[in-house]
Amino acid sequence: MNSGSKHIQEAQDDTGVRFDDVRGVDEALAELQxxxxxxxxxxxxxxxxxxLPRGLLLTGQPGTGKTLLAKAIAGEADVPFFFSSGSQFEEVYVGLGAKRVRELFEAAKKKSPCIIFIDEIDAIGGSRKLKDQSALKMTLNELxxxxxxFEENNGVIVIGATNFIESLDDALLRPGRFDKHITVSLPDVGGRKEILEMYAKKTKLDANVDLNVIARGTTGFSGADLSNLMNQAALKASVDGLASITMSVLEYAKDKILMGAERKTAxxxxxxxxxxxxxxxxxxLVAxxxxxxxxxxxxxxxxxxxxLGMVTMLPEGDQTSQSIKQMKAMMDVAMGGRVAEELILxxxxxxSGASSDIASATNIARNMVTKYGxxxxxxxxxxxxTTGQEHASEETRNKIDSEVKKLTDSSFKRAREILTKYSKQHHLLAKTMLEYETLTGDEVRDLIKKGVKPKRAVINNDGGARGKRGVLSNDGDGKSKLSGLGKDDSSSKL
Structure with a gap:
């Protein structure tokens, strides 16, 4: 039983990470400094x-750099650093978790001042319930x-990290334990550029690469996502035999993360x-x-x-809220696919390709009615x-359904008016997509507003058809019996 606790009490060696190696979370860095x-x-x-507060709690979405911040503290502070994970305290033996907590703090007190870092602290700090096993309660109570x-614990600072602060016990969050709660948020556009620049130093970028463009186009990316983007680009450039990472390779990596890998053999x-x-x-067109x-x-x-296809849209800046106009616009864009099919086909x-679009529009409408007033x-x-009808009476639920339908019907009507009015642009855009397969946002806008096609070579001269179509059965006229029915369009990226 004792042999398993040694790894919990081991002092961390120099991590090699400093505060200068952490980017995009300036507010959290200031607190930790x-x-x-x-x-x-x-x-x-x-x-x-x-x-000074006895405990700091780092919260935030996965990949925002909570553990990296802890490593930076270990690298900067010239004091012993104890590290552990919430799951390491519990094993098959009852009472072992509480014993390990005691041993961890006893070792820390002998070397104070020092830092204890507990990653994924929700594994032992979850809210206590009557039905919980007594062993789980014992571990949390000991912590x-x-x-x-009763005993003073001067000189020992506890830093916890979790993705689920709402699941932690109230007693753990009170002043005197975790006094400071530091939210490690997703980086803004400036933070994303700093993170990209930091990872770019570890590889070789082409002179024409503009990281400002990549930073603006990666809204919602965490530090881990940006690291993955740069790594995917480096691998792609290496496989293609390039001397450096070009802008096109970075765009390829970003599109692969945002939209998924291309199915070129489909x-x-x-x-x-x-x-x-x-x-x-x-x-x-509606967008x-x-x-x-x-x-x-x-x-x-x-x-x-x-x-089989998608239209991805990115906000111009980092948005924290949306207006009624913006939400209605999102619904209109989602309805554009179904309206287009009805008008053309x-x-x-x-x-059935609009199933995910209808789900997206319905969720927005339901939230507008039941969540945003x-x-x-x-x-x-x-x-x-989940449906926005919890604790609502039967009469209110009927009203909610009626209001949601009213919003989605209005959205469908607005999308139909736009596609009917700009029918010529709709046909031009569709035919151009069949030729080029993929269009950038600027190319789409030039086509619709100016009627200007992309100034590059046409990719597909076969009406958009691709792959080894010889496996398909043909009728007497040589035409495929398969139709576009059952198209799965997950363009809910909209």
Whole structure:
């Protein structure tokens, strides 16, 4: 039983990570630098009778750099650093978790001032319930006592990291234990550029690479995502035999992460390609001609992942909230695919490809009604649950359904008006997509607003068809019996 606890108490050697190696989380860094300064010169902070917080809790989405920050503290602070994971305390033996917590803190006290870092602390710090096993409660109770119990625990600073702060026990979060809660948020556009520059130093970039463009186009990416992007680009450049990472390789890596890998060997008939092209052109046209819609990043009929085509859109900046106009615009764009199919193919030949678009529009409408108070009929009331109807009466649920349908019907009508009014641009865009397969956002806008086609070589001269179509059965006229029915379009990236 004792042999398994040794790895928990081991002091961390020099991690080789410093605060200079951490980018994009300046606010969190400032808080942690304060801890290091205290450990190096405690009298500077305690001269007026103040005490530094005994515990810091790092919270945030996965991949934002919480563990990296802990390594940076270990590298900067010239004090012993103890590390552990929440899952390392519990094993098959009852009481072993509590024993390991005691041993960890006893070892830390002997070397104070020092730091204890517990990663994924929710594994032992989850809210206590009556039905929980007594062993789980014992481990958490021991941690609570060690952090702020009867005996003083001066000189030991506990840093915890978790992705689920809402799951932690209230007693663990109170002042005196984890006094400071530091949210390690996703990096903004400036932070993303700093992170990309840091990873770029470890490889070789082409002189024409503009990291500002990549930073603006990676909204919502975490530090781990950006690291993966640069690594994917480096691997692609190496395989292609390039001397450095070019802008096109970085765009390839970004599109692969955002939209999935291209299915270049997929067998696509001309009928299916035409259906997909008009569907995606419908999304793109509505997006360009609707005020409040996000700018288009790319439109493609190249199969990626589980979809036959998609239109991806990225915000111009880092948005924290959306207006009613922007949400309605998102619904209109989502409806553009189904409207386009009905107008071009006829109602009887409309495919199931808009299923994810309808789901996306419905979710936005339901949230507008039940979460954001944007319905005069329902009022400024929030209803919980996945469908937004929790604790609502039967009469209210009927009203909610009616309001959601009213919003989606209005969205469908607006999308139909745009595609009917700009029918000529819709046909031009669809035909161009059949020829070029993938269009950038600027190329889509030039086509719709100026009627200018891309100034590059045409990729497909076979009406969008691709792959080894010889395996398909043909009728007497040599035409494929397969149609575009059942197209799975996961363009909910919209």
């Amino acid at each position: 304060e801890i290091v300064m205290y450990l190096k010169n405690p009298s500077k902070f305690t001269r007026l009778g103040g005490k 609570l006592v060690q952090m702020d119990g 067998v696509i008939t001309a009928e299916t390609a035409r259906c997909t092209a008009y569907h995606e052109a419908g999304h793109a 360009v001609m609707t005020d409040g819609a996000m700018p288009i990043h790319k439109a493609t009929i190249m199969p990626r992942g589980s979809s 006829g109602k009887e030949n409309t495919t 944007f319905s005069d009929e329902i009022g400024l009331v929030r209803y919980g649950g």
